[in-house]
Amino acid sequence: MSRDCRVREENDKTMIDVVGENLEYFSIKVENLALGKNVSVSTIYPYPPYSDPSNAVDGRTGFADSGLLFHTDFELYPWLTIALGTLSIVKNVILHNRSDGHGRWLHNVEIRGGISSVWSEMNTCGTFVGPSQTGKIHTIECGARPLLNVLYVTVKIVRPNYITDDWNARDGKNALGLEEVVVNGLNV
Template sequence: MFFVVTVYMLAIFNQIQTSKGHDQQLQNVAYSKTVTLSSQYPDRGYEGWKAVNGIFSDLSHTGRERFPWLRIDLGANFFIHEIEVFARSNCFESQLHDLDVKVGNVTDSMHLCGHFTGYTRLGGRMAVFCPTPTVGRYVQIQIVKGDSNVMSPAEVLVWGKRV
């Protein structure tokens, strides 16, 4: 039984780390990395790390503010190819919309990688492809439209490779 569970867990880990739809050299370089939220939802249990834990059924959640953001520290510089943001699948798909995706080596000087306009659907995917070459240690996703927003992504995948 232990062997079966171990093999199953390794298969899940491999699926989160690599994708058949991407170049074999690209990996999800955000998996289990440090995440900072612009604010914290008042109820406990919605911490930033849940956006990079590989589990699509939980979520991270900011408090209500004008332009909430989520920032991932990749721990080193990577060539960034694509960022995928997945909406929660249970409700409130409108909480993920009009996103700017920025990449940078330092948090106070990030460059726009791309923009997603509009809303997603329940469990939907927003994908932003970065221009080549885009290199950075930090990836930031920010809602840039509206007066009062919360951000609650289920998962964020950052496809890249080490510099």
């Protein structure tokens, strides 16, 4: 059975409408598919307290305690991948930038999803060019239609760093530091 999906807003809730051959119409409220899921990362910042990638999917936001955020080491193209655990439809990804300072480090982010965690085999959800600011929240919509059949979602900085007044950014190095990554969608 072929199905067509459409995204709409209703009473401050995001709904995904599914239309199929033997099915006229139904709506499902999307949820955070990333909460508590397994996370893999390109690197981990080697100095405590930034040691736990699961901080990016623990549901905590709006804090000034740097020990509660996720942070990669300094590298050209840092990334974070969330294993959703089951096939999913992804509507959008919300990035909660760090509230403890250094918000400008979030820039040129691309979000991809797919049934493989291999970057080149994933489909693009959307991008955030930035740069961001400390404590900002960015919603990256997956275009006019949600991503279908997704097992993995990756957040990756895809351009060398533009910052010139910080020694850590030498040679274009970046760091991905986030309070939370929310993947809104539904399991199929």
